[in-house]
Amino acid sequence: MNGELLKISDLKMYFRVRDVSSWLGAHRSLKAVDGVSFGIGRGRTFGLVGESGCGKTTVGRTALRLYRPTDGSIIFDGADIAGLSDKEFFPYRRKMQMIFQDPFTSLDPRQTVGDIIGTPLTVHHLVSNRSERAERVKELINMVGLRSDHIGRYPHEFSGGQRQRIGIARALATMPEFIVCDEPVSALDVSIQAQIINLLEEFQEKFGITYLFISHDLSVVRHISHRVGVMYLGRLVEAGEVNELYENMLHPYTKSLMSAVPAADPEAAKTRRRIILEGDVPSPLDPPSGCPFRTRCREASAVCAEQTPPLVDVRSGHMAACHKLSIKG
Amino acid sequence: MSGDALLHIKNLRTSFLMSDGVVQAVRGVDLSVKRGEFLGIVGESGCGKSVTMLSVMGLLPDNAAIKADTLTFDGKDLLSASPREMRSIHGDEIGMIFQDPMTSLDPLFTIGNQLMEPLRIHRKMSASEAERRAAETLEMVGISSPAQRLKQYPHEFSGGMRQRVMIAIAMSCSPKLLIADEPTTALDVTIQAQILELMKDMKEKSGTAVVLITHDLGVIASVCSRVVVMYGGLIMEEGECGDIFYDPLHPYTKGLLASVSGMGSGEKKKLVPIPGSPPDLMNPPDGCPFAARCAFAMKICAAATPKLTNRGGRLAACWMLRRKLTA
Ligand SMILES: Nc1ncnc2c1ncn2[C@@H]1O[C@H](COP(=O)(O)OP(=O)(O)OP(=O)(O)O)[C@@H](O)[C@H]1O
Ligand SMILES: Nc1ncnc2c1ncn2[C@@H]1O[C@H](COP(=O)(O)OP(=O)(O)OP(=O)(O)O)[C@@H](O)[C@H]1O
Ligand SMILES: [Mg+2]
Ligand SMILES: [Mg+2]
Numbered sequence: 151m152n153g154e155l156l157k158i159s160d161l162k163m164y165f166r167v168r169d170v171s172s173w174l175g176a177h178r179s180l181k182a183v184d185g186v187s188f189g190i191g192r193g194r195t196f197g198l199v200g201e202s203g204c205g206k207t208t209v210g211r212t213a214l215r216l217y218r219p220t221d222g223s224i225i226f227d228g229a230d231i232a233g234l235s236d237k238e239f240f241p242y243r244r245k246m247q248m249i250f251q252d253p254f255t256s257l258d259p260r261q262t263v264g265d266i267i268g269t270p271l272t273v274h275h276l277v278s279n280r281s282e283r284a285e286r287v288k289e290l291i292n293m294v295g296l297r298s299d300h301i302g303r304y305p306h307e308f309s310g311g312q313r314q315r316i317g318i319a320r321a322l323a324t325m326p327e328f329i330v331c332d333e334p335v336s337a338l339d340v341s342i343q344a345q346i347i348n349l350l351e352e353f354q355e356k357f358g359i360t361y362l363f364i365s366h367d368l369s370v371v372r373h374i375s376h377r378v379g380v381m382y383l384g385r386l387v388e389a390g391e392v393n394e395l396y397e398n399m400l401h402p403y404t405k406s407l408m409s410a411v412p413a414a415d416p417e418a419a420k421t422r423r424r425i426i427l428e429g430d431v432p433s434p435l436d437p438p439s440g441c442p443f444r445t446r447c448r449e450a451s452a453v454c455a456e457q458t459p460p461l462v463d464v465r466s467g468h469m470a471a472c473h474k475l476s477i478k479g
Numbered sequence: 480m481s482g483d484a485l486l487h488i489k490n491l492r493t494s495f496l497m498s499d500g501v502v503q504a505v506r507g508v509d510l511s512v513k514r515g516e517f518l519g520i521v522g523e524s525g526c527g528k529s530v531t532m533l534s535v536m537g538l539l540p541d542n543a544a545i546k547a548d549t550l551t552f553d554g555k556d557l558l559s560a561s562p563r564e565m566r567s568i569h570g571d572e573i574g575m576i577f578q579d580p581m582t583s584l585d586p587l588f589t590i591g592n593q594l595m596e597p598l599r600i601h602r603k604m605s606a607s608e609a610e611r612r613a614a615e616t617l618e619m620v621g622i623s624s625p626a627q628r629l630k631q632y633p634h635e636f637s638g639g640m641r642q643r644v645m646i647a648i649a650m651s652c653s654p655k656l657l658i659a660d661e662p663t664t665a666l667d668v669t670i671q672a673q674i675l676e677l678m679k680d681m682k683e684k685s686g687t688a689v690v691l692i693t694h695d696l697g698v699i700a701s702v703c704s705r706v707v708v709m710y711g712g713l714i715m716e717e718g719e720c721g722d723i724f725y726d727p728l729h730p731y732t733k734g735l736l737a738s739v740s741g742m743g744s745g746e747k748k749k750l751v752p753i754p755g756s757p758p759d760l761m762n763p764p765d766g767c768p769f770a771a772r773c774a775f776a777m778k779i780c781a782a783a784t785p786k787l788t789n790r791g792g793r794l795a796a797c798w799m800l801r802r803k804l805t806a
Binding site: 165167168169170171199200201202203207208251252254255295297299302303306307308309310311312315332333336337338339340341342343344345347348366368373406407416417427431432433435436 | 495497498499502521522523524525528529530540578579580582621622623624626627629630631635636637638639640641642643660661664665666667668669670671694696700701720721724734735738749750751752753756759761
């Protein structure tokens with residue numbers, strides 16, 4: 151590894167939301183991300199998985215400074231960007247891009263695809279004239295499996311998966327050093343998924359791009375990531391090198407998450423055994439004391455309600471946050 | 480075909496008028512959905528899955544032209560239905576989960592407002608009754624602290640939470656038909672399983688028929704009884720779920736199934752997409768839309784479009800199969 155491009159330490163992102171139980175219009179805080187730390191090596195991919203609403207997108211958006219973090223540091227290429235003003239942050243914009251989870255709201259409905267992809271090229275002086283820009287746009291649009299005659303169309307004139315690919319072409323256009331890919335292939339069929347994943351890997355090999363890859367698809371994450379982190383209710387509960395993590399899961403939450411993957415096989419679907427999680431999904435508005443997972447954990451004991459287990463290195467770089475492991479260890 | 484079909488579509492053709500030509504998104508689709516059945520639609524991105532179902536609902540922009548020989552829902556002719564009639568069917572008898580949650584949720588209204596509206600309009604519930612029911616449905620789709628959440632706005636929800644709100648809205652009136660367009664793309668497997676279970680429950684209890692559009696073959700395998708495979712605005716193959724998975728007839732279906740494997744194992748091997756690109760729908764080919772990418776293509780495949788043919792109770796549109804039939 152040649153150093154870490156991004157290092158996030160004890161990142162917290164709390165949102166202020168209206169408190170419905172108060173008549174006075176008081177606010178309370180929603181702890182979307184509550185003390186997350188991880189680093190991503192240059193030219194490597196960190197996969198982030200976890201239940202819907204656990205804070206993955208918020209981690210990604212905060213890392214790109216689309217939100218101002220409540221607390222913690224974000225070191226990008228040696229500099230702490232967490233506290234920079236918008237103006238100070240501008241030079242980083244080109245280097246850090248995002249493929250958004252919801253492609254439609256992130257594409258300007260009044261711009262053609264050619265402008266959506268071409269404008270950042272002009273703004274960041276990556277092309278010197280119109281024809282060069284048109285050439286580059288065409289190249290990018292073809293790379294994501296769309297046709298050149300799509301360039302003059304508007305976002306609403308595309309299918310869901312086509313829109314997602316427009317967002318991917320836009321993120322790749324400025325040749326960034328770092329991309330947060332938020333569910334980049336979730337709306338795509340397997341064949342185009344394969345094409346896009348190959349493309350992302352090719353860019354990584356050629357240009358050394360670093361990815362934070364958010365996805366609920368555990369097999370895609372396994373394929374593309376070097377390291378993987380598992381989130382639960384705003385915290386990282388496990389992290390490790392990809393094969394080590396998938397083969398030796400340590401945290402009870404990771405185990406249940408992995409057991410639920412549906413196979414493309416109708417017979418297997420009838421007989422498959424899942425670890426069904428009991429109990430209600432806890433709320434980030436009202437998180438349980440101690441370990442966030444303890445309300446649904448079969449192995450929980452008294453200590454789990456009292457103390458939050460820290461993320462500790464269990465076995466050469468494979469980290470987990472679970473009291474069971476530290477007792478045994 | 481069948482008289483007892485809940486939704487009956489014959490020869491649906493939908494096109495979009497553009498400044499530089501006409502996009503023929505759906506080019507002659509026949510589809511019947513029986514009461515209480517769980518039907519899956521799969522196919523490559525851009526092949527016409529969403530447009531087919533949006534045509535049924537009459538929810539396309541003004542530059543769209545929808546033609547069909549038959550388009551009926553529960554005996555009612557949808558082609559001649561007025562916008563007002565369509566609105567009263569939508570959200571009551573047909574629930575629709577859109578692929579794009581953010582464009583179908585109104586950013587200016589609270590989640591609670593949007594959940595309660597159909598209950599008040601179609602089910603004539605009182606405000607407090609609708610609120611209680613809305614909170615229950617939020618919990619059903621796995622969203623905790625429902626009382627607090629009802630008062631929040633869409634942008635305060637995560638991607639998967641918005642998707643679940645859409646699902647809750649579409650299911651709230653126990654419709655006769657639920658059209659679910661990629662309903663679980665943003666959901667992790669645990670919640671996905673819970674949502675699919677809810678849909679199965681509704682099918683058992685209220686006899687709701689479900690049309691599930693998804694690219695996720697795992698999801699199809701776990702809930703659907705029948706599958707339709709689309710490509711280039713046409714149906715390529717249609718059959719029982721088990722037949723499609725274990726004995727696909729059409730080369731496109733075979734390619735689709737083959738590209739599933741390969742991912743998820745420890746080894747880092749390059750993934751193999753189906754080579755080539757989908758047809759240009761502004762100038763669709765005369766023949767089979769898949770011919771240009773098909774390893775088995777013959778001369779006739781580029782010249783004429785094969786019809787969907789019945790072969791021992793199975794339907795597929797491929798010249799190879801017709802050959803075998805006549806031979
Ligand atoms: N409003 C529109 N104007 C012009 N073309 C359109 C419009 N809406 C859809 N199309 C085109 O029609 C074709 C079918 O689109 P549709 O949305 O049905 O695809 P889909 O099968 O749902 O794909 P996906 O899996 O990516 O959502 C696509 O090629 C798309 O570009
Ligand atoms: N702008 C916001 N204002 C208030 N709350 C927010 C905001 N954005 C996110 N949240 C809350 O923060 C939590 C985490 O949301 P986030 O979008 O990060 O989840 P996620 O892990 O990406 O989920 P999904 O897989 O469903 O996309 C959720 O409870 C959500 O309601
Ligand atoms: Mg998200
Ligand atoms: Mg679609």
